[in-house]
Amino acid sequence: MELAVDDVVELAEMLWFIGDWLGGADEQMLAASFRRFMDADGCDLAELRSDLARFTFLIDGSDGEDLFEPEHQ
Template structure:
């Protein structure tokens, strides 16, 4: 299967593709933690329909887990980033 290999339990992606995904996830993560966090909270609440449905913190945690699975250094996931 070209650059991607798929089995029942595993999907493998090219290292360059993973690096690009990590860059995008880092960008989004930084934006979520940025100065507009309050507005992002409000926008996400409007989008999902209820504040308890999904929060910015939950989204951040999901993005951090995905980054970790793609090979990130885990600083954000384990709370060791500054």
């Protein structure tokens, strides 16, 4: 599947936005909300953040710094 460059840029910006939002939210409130939304123990915030960093890296060709921070390992 091929995406237009404009669509790739928009997707990358959305991923950055979500990552920034997750980073600026109150951790305990966010974790509780995420658990209620997921209604399961299969994924946690650390895994979500790691996935977002990986997807952003794959889309925008960033340096991958977020992939190698201690909280993502």
